[in-house]
Amino acid sequence: MAAQTIPVFDFSAYNLNRNTPDAETYQKLIDDIDNAFQQSANFFTLPTETKVKYSRPDNSNHGYVAIGSECLSANRPGDYKESFNYIPLKGEANTKIFPNEEVPKFSQALTTLYQECIQLINRILEVVGRGLPIEDPLLFVKAHEGLNSEANMSTLRTVWYPPIQDDDLKTDQIRCGEHVDYGSITLVFQDDKGGLQMACEDGSFIDVKPEKGGVFVNLGYLMERWTSDTLKARVHRVVNPESSEIKKQARQSLICFVNPDKACIIKCVDRSNKYPPITSMDFLNMKFGEVYQNFQTD
Numbered sequence: 001m002a003a004q005t006i007p008v009f010d011f012s013a014y015n016l017n018r019n020t021p022d023a024e025t026y027q028k029l030i031d032d033i034d035n036a037f038q039q040s041a042n043f044f045t046l047p048t049e050t051k052v053k054y055s056r057p058d059n060s061n062h063g064y065v066a067i068g069s070e071c072l073s074a075n076r077p078g079d080y081k082e083s084f085n086y087i088p089l090k091g092e093a094n095t096k097i098f099p100n101e102e103v104p105k106f107s108q109a110l111t112t113l114y115q116e117c118i119q120l121i122n123r124i125l126e127v128v129g130r131g132l133p134i135e136d137p138l139l140f141v142k143a144h145e146g147l148n149s150e151a152n153m154s155t156l157r158t159v160w161y162p163p164i165q166d167d168d169l170k171t172d173q174i175r176c177g178e179h180v181d182y183g184s185i186t187l188v189f190q191d192d193k194g195g196l197q198m199a200c201e202d203g204s205f206i207d208v209k210p211e212k213g214g215v216f217v218n219l220g221y222l223m224e225r226w227t228s229d230t231l232k233a234r235v236h237r238v239v240n241p242e243s244s245e246i247k248k249q250a251r252q253s254l255i256c257f258v259n260p261d262k263a264c265i266i267k268c269v270d271r272s273n274k275y276p277p278i279t280s281m282d283f284l285n286m287k288f289g290e291v292y293q294n295f296q297t298d
């Protein structure tokens with residue numbers, strides 16, 4: 001079988017009659033990603049007792065998640081990573097669970113990037129819709145109209161993979177265990193350390209090489225179900241670096257986990273009813289419950 005590679009797309013070719021981003025807009029996005037990395041580093045290098053003050057409560061996906069508390073692969077110990085999730089909340093709550101005193105520019109960096117991601121998300125969702133034999137090519141875009149409001153639980157997550165000393169790790173513990181994402185699409189902006197890998201059809205893994213100014217786009221279980229398995233959600237993971245030099249450095253990524261609006265009914269687009277209809281929220285609660293105990297969103 002020919003070796004598999006990750007396809008690289010330039011979405012400007014699919015401009016869908018809208019203006020393609022000019023150099024200035026593109027540069028602003030790159031600067032905003034760099035800024036989100038920087039503000040995140042300022043947060044993650046705070047003492048643990050400060051970070052846990054901003055921990056994610058059981059009834060929400062917003063806030064800090066400590067090392068080892070998420071276990072994405074049932075065959076491994078908890079992931080060797082920590083993260084901070086942002087989901088838009090109503091009014092003041094939107095900035096409340098942020099370390100505003102310790103890292104005053106953190107909340108602004110994440111909220112700005114979240115808004116910028118929405119444009120890219122809509123473009124990708126439209127391309128996906130136009131690539132399938134469905135009546136309304138805007139079906140996926142319309143199902144995400146509540147982005148940036150409480151009607152939608154898409155999440156921007158900033159992840160910090162701390163430097164590794166081998167004796168810190170449990171047997172088989174890696175930065176992020178093998179898993180499939182849950183929602184519709186996922187955008188991953190990664191720094192230059194590498195380690196993200198994606199499974200091929202034969203079960204082997206290939207590197208998703210970091211690309212400055214590039215974004216890795218992945219599909220989740222929900223999109224697979226929605227398209228009756230026509231579009232596949234792929235297993236991926238983040239492995240520990242082999243090089244002792246890179247191991248000593250933290251790795252960072254910024255991930256936008258995109259989900260349809262909570263009330264949106266996910267019904268197979270080919271009308272096959274291969275999977276029974278389910279709301280986006282029920283589907284995601286079911287999936288989150290497999291990773292976090294006691295998880296139930298409002």
Ligand SMILES: O=C(O)CCC(=O)C(=O)O
Nearest residue numbers: 159176188190196238253
């Ligand atoms: O950090 C990365 O590059 C990807 C991590 C990931 O796949 C996830 O958290 O779902």
Ligand SMILES: [Fe+2]
Nearest residue numbers: 179180181236
């Ligand atoms: Fe993932």
